[in-house]
Amino acid sequence: VCAASAQGVAQDELEKALGSLPKEVILQALNNLIKRGKLVPCPGVDNKILFRVQSDEVAAKFHGLAVEDRLVYQEVERAGASGISTRDLCQATSMQQPQLTKVLKTLETRKLVRPVKGHAAKNKKMYILYDLEASKEITGGAFYSGQDFDHELIQHLQNTCVQFIAKEEGANAQKVHEFINNCGLIRGKALGMDDIMSVLDTLVYDGRVEKTRDQFARGGDAVIYRVAHSMSSVDLLVRHYASVPTGCECLACSTDLPGEVCVSMSAWLDKACERDNFV
Numbered sequence: 001v002c003a004a005s006a007q008g009v010a011q012d013e014l015e016k017a018l019g020s021l022p023k024e025v026i027l028q029a030l031n032n033l034i035k036r037g038k039l040v041p042c043p044g045v046d047n048k049i050l051f052r053v054q055s056d057e058v059a060a061k062f063h064g065l066a067v068e069d070r071l072v073y074q075e076v077e078r079a080g081a082s083g084i085s086t087r088d089l090c091q092a093t094s095m096q097q098p099q100l101t102k103v104l105k106t107l108e109t110r111k112l113v114r115p116v117k118g119h120a121a122k123n124k125k126m127y128i129l130y131d132l133e134a135s136k137e138i139t140g141g142a143f144y145s146g147q148d149f150d151h152e153l154i155q156h157l158q159n160t161c162v163q164f165i166a167k168e169e170g171a172n173a174q175k176v177h178e179f180i181n182n183c184g185l186i187r188g189k190a191l192g193m194d195d196i197m198s199v200l201d202t203l204v205y206d207g208r209v210e211k212t213r214d215q216f217a218r219g220g221d222a223v224i225y226r227v228a229h230s231m232s233s234v235d236l237l238v239r240h241y242a243s244v245p246t247g248c249e250c251l252a253c254s255t256d257l258p259g260e261v262c263v264s265m266s267a268w269l270d271k272a273c274e275r276d277n278f279v
Contacts (some may be wrong), residue, residue, distance in 0.1 A: 008050030037062045083126030170226045
């Protein structure tokens with residue numbers, strides 16, 4: 001009956017399903033299965049206790065654990081990927097710190113839980129289940145190496161994104177995301193779309209790429225990233241325009257006769273043509 005539900009079965013549901021058996025027999029069977037590690041009690045909704053089947057491999061890890069060990073494990077399990085601190089564990093289990101430290105050491109030895117240091121509070125340990133991946137709120141995400149922000153990784157990602165966008169002569173975020181995860185730059189972890197969007201946003205803010213609209217996409221609303229003009233080219237263009245002769249300079253030429261050309265403007269145009277290779 002318990003194996004039919006991955007979330008577990010409440011005691012009243014068991015009694016209903018096994019209505020032909022006395023309640024005392026059901027309770028005795030539950031206690032026996034829990035001691036053997038075949039069933040594990042878990043907290044459910046409305047403060048109901050659910051009985052969940054666990055594999056022989058997991059049962060071996062739980063074999064011989066004391067009640068307080070299982071209690072701490074359940075609180076860590078309840079916290080999920082967000083983890084739980086030792087202070088919160090003390091409050092939830094009503095244990096003193098020395099006792100809790102001993103329990104956590106036992107659970108770590110059996111590879112049931114593991115500590116994770118948060119990037120925000122470096123001296124604060126959070127505990128999660130051993131095989132569970134910690135949330136970004138704890139680790140800081142893919143751009144953190146341990147507790148430190150990986151600036152070198154960000155630079156590599158930015159340069160690789162720019163090179164890919166330049167090669168493709170424009171690409172949307174989905175294509176950039178697929179390329180980064182398939183090119184082998186990041187090993188051991190995959191970047192999410194939100195991670196790639198963060199990198200692309202920094203490139204836009206730095207003026208290395210620009211966002212345009214794909215007019216051929218449905219509705220013309222798809223965003224395409226293209227390599228922006230270099231800042232040196234923009235600066236050169238600005239200086240070109242800033243060097244246009246002023247009205248006072250042109251008046252100083254005294255070109256009042258019909259058909260005569262302003263000397264200052266003519267000289268500026270000649271220099272501009274030479275710089276820009278206009279022939």
